[in-house]
Amino acid sequence: MTTYALKKLLALPLVVLGVSALIFFAVRILPGDPAKLMAGPKAPQSVVEAMRVRMGLDRPLWVQYESFLWRALHGDLGTSIRSHKPVDTEIAERFPYTLRLALAAYLFAIVTGITAGVLAAINQKTWFDSAVMFLAIIGASTANFWLALMAMNIFAVHLGWLPLLGAGGWKHYVLPTFTLGLFPAALVARMTRSSMLEVINQDYIRTAMSKGLRPAVVYRKHALRNALIPIVTVVGLNLGGLLGGAVVTETVFNWPGLGRLLVNAVQFRDYPIIQGLTLLTVLTVVLANFVVDLVIAVINPRIRYD
Amino acid sequence: MSVTSTRQDRRAGRPRMGRKILRQKNLFFGGLMVAIVVLVGIVAPWISPASPYSQNLGIALQAPSVAHLFGTDQYGRDVLARIIFGARLSLMEIALGVGMSAVVGVPVGVVSGYYGGRVDQIITWFLDILFAFPGIVLALLVVSILGASLFNMLIAIAVFSVPVYGRLARNVTLALKEVEYTEAARALGARAGRVMFSHILRNSLAPLIVQATLSAGTIVLTAASLSFLGLGAQPPTPEWGAMVSNGRNFLGVDTSLSLFPGLAITFAVLGFNILGDGLRDLLDPRFRSG
Numbered sequence: 001m002t003t004y005a006l007k008k009l010l011a012l013p014l015v016v017l018g019v020s021a022l023i024f025f026a027v028r029i030l031p032g033d034p035a036k037l038m039a040g041p042k043a044p045q046s047v048v049e050a051m052r053v054r055m056g057l058d059r060p061l062w063v064q065y066e067s068f069l070w071r072a073l074h075g076d077l078g079t080s081i082r083s084h085k086p087v088d089t090e091i092a093e094r095f096p097y098t099l100r101l102a103l104a105a106y107l108f109a110i111v112t113g114i115t116a117g118v119l120a121a122i123n124q125k126t127w128f129d130s131a132v133m134f135l136a137i138i139g140a141s142t143a144n145f146w147l148a149l150m151a152m153n154i155f156a157v158h159l160g161w162l163p164l165l166g167a168g169g170w171k172h173y174v175l176p177t178f179t180l181g182l183f184p185a186a187l188v189a190r191m192t193r194s195s196m197l198e199v200i201n202q203d204y205i206r207t208a209m210s211k212g213l214r215p216a217v218v219y220r221k222h223a224l225r226n227a228l229i230p231i232v233t234v235v236g237l238n239l240g241g242l243l244g245g246a247v248v249t250e251t252v253f254n255w256p257g258l259g260r261l262l263v264n265a266v267q268f269r270d271y272p273i274i275q276g277l278t279l280l281t282v283l284t285v286v287l288a289n290f291v292v293d294l295v296i297a298v299i300n301p302r303i304r305y306d
Numbered sequence: 307m308s309v310t311s312t313r314q315d316r317r318a319g320r321p322r323m324g325r326k327i328l329r330q331k332n333l334f335f336g337g338l339m340v341a342i343v344v345l346v347g348i349v350a351p352w353i354s355p356a357s358p359y360s361q362n363l364g365i366a367l368q369a370p371s372v373a374h375l376f377g378t379d380q381y382g383r384d385v386l387a388r389i390i391f392g393a394r395l396s397l398m399e400i401a402l403g404v405g406m407s408a409v410v411g412v413p414v415g416v417v418s419g420y421y422g423g424r425v426d427q428i429i430t431w432f433l434d435i436l437f438a439f440p441g442i443v444l445a446l447l448v449v450s451i452l453g454a455s456l457f458n459m460l461i462a463i464a465v466f467s468v469p470v471y472g473r474l475a476r477n478v479t480l481a482l483k484e485v486e487y488t489e490a491a492r493a494l495g496a497r498a499g500r501v502m503f504s505h506i507l508r509n510s511l512a513p514l515i516v517q518a519t520l521s522a523g524t525i526v527l528t529a530a531s532l533s534f535l536g537l538g539a540q541p542p543t544p545e546w547g548a549m550v551s552n553g554r555n556f557l558g559v560d561t562s563l564s565l566f567p568g569l570a571i572t573f574a575v576l577g578f579n580i581l582g583d584g585l586r587d588l589l590d591p592r593f594r595s596g
Contacts, residue, residue, distance in 0.1 A: 018435040029451050137583075141576040143527055145534045146550050146568030149557060157558035244440035248531050252554075262443070263535055266450040278447055282438045289438075 008293055012286065019282045020072070024065050027275045034271060037081045077276030082268050087276040090261065097167055098250070098257035102242055104173050105181035110235060113185040114224075117192025117231075121200060122219060132189060139186030144245055148179040148252040165254040180249045184238050191234045195227040202226075229296055236292030240285040332584030339577025347394040356384040358391040358544040367560050376566045379552065381542075385563065388544035389570045395456075395545050396526050396574055402460045403525040404518045407467030412514065414468075415475025416502050420483055429472070436469040441528060449537045456545070459538035463528055467521055474517055478510035512589040520582035523575040530571050546571045 035052035036043070043051075052058050056067060071077070077087035120132040152175060156164040163172050199205065200223055208218045243259075250259035258277060265273035346353070355375070362382035370377045376385035418429035436444070448462035482488055483506060491505050530547025532538035539545035541552075546567040553564030 014431060015434050015438060018431060019438055022435055023447070026447055026451055137579060138572065138576065141523060141527075141572055141579050143530050143534075143547070143550070143568060143571045143575075145531060145547075146564065146571060149550065149554055149564050150561075150568065153557055153561050153564075240438075240440035244442035247442055247446070248535065251535060262446060263537075266446050266537065269450060271450075274447065274450055278439075278443055281440060281443050285440060286438045 004297060005294055008290055012290060015286055016283060019286070020069060020279060021065065023275055023278050023282075024068055025061075027271045028061065034081070037269070038079075072276075072279065077279070078272035080265075080273050081270045082265075082273075087272050090273060091258065091276060091280065094256055094258050094261050097255060098243075098246055098259060101173070101176055101180060101250070101255060101257060102246060104177040105184070105242060105245075106235070108177050108181035109184035109188055112181075113188025114192050114231065116185075117189040118196055118219065118224060120189070120193045121196035122215075124197060129193075133193065136186040136189040139182045140190070142182070144179050144183060145248050145252050147182065148175065148249060151175050151178065152252075167255055167257075176249050176253045176255055179252070180242065180245050183245060184235070184242060187234050187238060188231060191230050192227065195230045196223055199223045199227045229299060232295055232299065233292060236288060236295065239288040243281055243285065330584050330587060332580050333588060334584075336577055336579070336581030336584050339573060340581050343393050343574045343577060344397060346390055347397040350390050350394045354384075354387040354390045356387040358383065358388040359542055360384075367556070369560070370562055377560065377562045379549075379563055380556070383542075385549075385566055388549060389546070389567055391544045392546045392549065392567065392570060393574070395539070395543065396529070399460060399463070399529045400522045400525050400578075403463045403467060403529070404521060406460070406464035407521075408471050408514070408518065410464070411468040411471025412475045412507070413503075415472040415477075416479045416507060416510075418472070419476040419479030420498065420502050420506065426476075430476070433469040433472045433476075436466065437473070439466065441466040441524075442531060445528060445532060446537065449532065454537045454540065456533075456539040456543060459529060459532050462532070463525055466528075467525070470517065470521060471514070474513060475507075475510065478513055479506050482506045482509055516582060516586045516589055519578055519585055523578035523582065526571060526575050526578070 033048070035055055035057055036048050038055065039048045039051040056064055059067075075088055077091070079086055080090055083090065116132045116136070120129040123129050152164055155162045155175060162174050166172060196219075200219075205218060205223055208222045209215065246257060247259035247262055249255065250257045251263050254260070258281075261273065262277050264270070265277065360383065362378075365374070365378050365382040366380050368374055368378040368382075374384050374386065376389065378384055379388075414429055414433075418426045418433075439447070444466040445459070445462035448465050449458055452458035452461060479502070483501075488501060488505050491501050496505070526546075529538055530545070530550070533545045533547035534551040536551065539548050541548065549567035550564045550571075553560070553562075553567070556563050
């Protein structure tokens with residue numbers, strides 16, 4: 001187990017190095033002169049040149065990459081071209097909003113997904129099972145921005161029950177959470193159902209039932225616990241998808257989080273923000289995948305650590 | 307599975323396959339939905355009630371009626387006509403998205419799996435890097451470099467789909483390169499290229515087709531999302547995501563502007579997802595239920 005964890009851990013820096021290099025060099029292909037953008041459209045050539053030297057753009061590309069990595073490791077991700085604020089400050093200001101929304105969406109996805117999946121599995125081949133699976137495949141096939149608009153139209157515009165845009169009290173969370181959480185909820189429901197069905201037909205479940213245990217106990221303690229591995233995998237590996245979904249959801253709801261920051265940065269070609277934010281997102285996903293791998297290895301001793 | 311039983315299965319394969327297709331509701335309904343989208347896309351100019359571009363401010367923002375079944379937008383353009391032509395655009399997105407990513411990803415994956423060693427390590431490392439990006443974030447990065455346009459968006463989608471095909475082709479190759487007929491081909495003196503592309507690739511088509519069908523849905527959704535964000539198809543292109551985005555400005559005034567293009571997206575994606583599930587059940591032995 002320790003060797004497995006170490007092996008996985010040692011592979012991390014290689015991927016991180018590759019990801020950072022890809023982002024750094026990709027952003028360098030961006031059209032437009034960053035020094036000119038930073039100095040402003042009316043700045044004289046001398047100021048642009050001074051800015052170029054200050055930003056280190058006059059140095060060879062690999063030296064720039066080295067210094068970018070070094071500064072990034074120390075939390076310095078550069079300065080936003082649009083707001084002239086440090087990128088890490090911009091990210092830190094918006095991070096709590098995205099974190100809270102993502103946690104709410106995850107909670108929604110896990111609770112509804114697992115409940116629906118378990119109920120569908122134990123009522124296999126009934127109308128309930130078909131209904132859950134039908135809803136799950138619709139949930140996985142619907143564009144979240146469209147769903148958001150339709151929900152806004154009903155609950156905010158027509159009924160006036162929920163706020164239309166922005167972040168604030170708990171009511172502001174309802175629609176964005178539903179919009180962002182529906183896709184993962186659908187995935188979790190489908191995975192839970194198929195995973196439960198595999199377990200339910202095992203001998204030890206029949207034994208537990210014939211011992212006279214209450215079905216609820218058998219399903220919760222014997223079946224669900226053993227069906228958890230694929231569910232944990234789906235939930236963990238879907239973090240990237242959730243962060244991607246946040247980009248769209250935050251834009252629709254005018255949510256002041258990282259997703260909207262990224263979309264605005266792309267529209268304005270604010271490359272330090274694009275670079276910093278993409279790097280952080282990918283690092284989060286890579287770390288999450290690493291943790292998922294470890295968690296799976298811990299809860300499933302059958303996995304061989306080769 | 308022994309060689310003999312494989313042969314028997316293959317001999318009895320055809321009638322069994324036919325019955326299976328009929329028995330599989332997923333294949334039937336998914337296939338039907340996809341067929342409808344494809345057919346609408348092909349015959350768009352003949353069935354469309356109007357040109358998707360022709361403006362008439364005199365009939366702007368009309369509610370659905372007999373003359374305009376899905377209503378009209380703020381320029382008086384027929385929404386149904388734009389949705390019908392949008393199907394054509396979605397099919398093009400799928401064809402180019404799947405095509406570009408498979409053309410790059412599959413050979414890379416096959417080479418990686420076939421040669422193994424250092425080549426495999428480097429390719430896997432590169433695929434892992436691409437895999438670490440959430441699809442839409444990588445697409446945003448590519449679009450920010452190339453600029454917002456329909457074609458650039460498709461390149462972005464292809465870039466994030468490449469590792470999916472690469473990894474799949476690699477895994478299938480790893481399994482197939484040890485199979486007897488591949489060894490026989492090698493023993494007969496076939497060159498590596500021939501073994502890879504005429505023996506291995508030909509026999510890995512089933513999982514690749516399943517993947518292509520499932521990723522068609524993802525492509526439609528991502529393309530619509532990027533166009534919705536203003537980073538894909540640009541006005542006045544009749545793209546479903548861009549149409550929903552346009553309807554956003556009339557929320558509470560005229561919901562049909564967003565409603566119908568969104569339903570079209572769901573219909574198409576649902577069709578490809580159901581068909582993909584069905585094909586997987588049919589073609590992928592791991593999901594076969596007896």
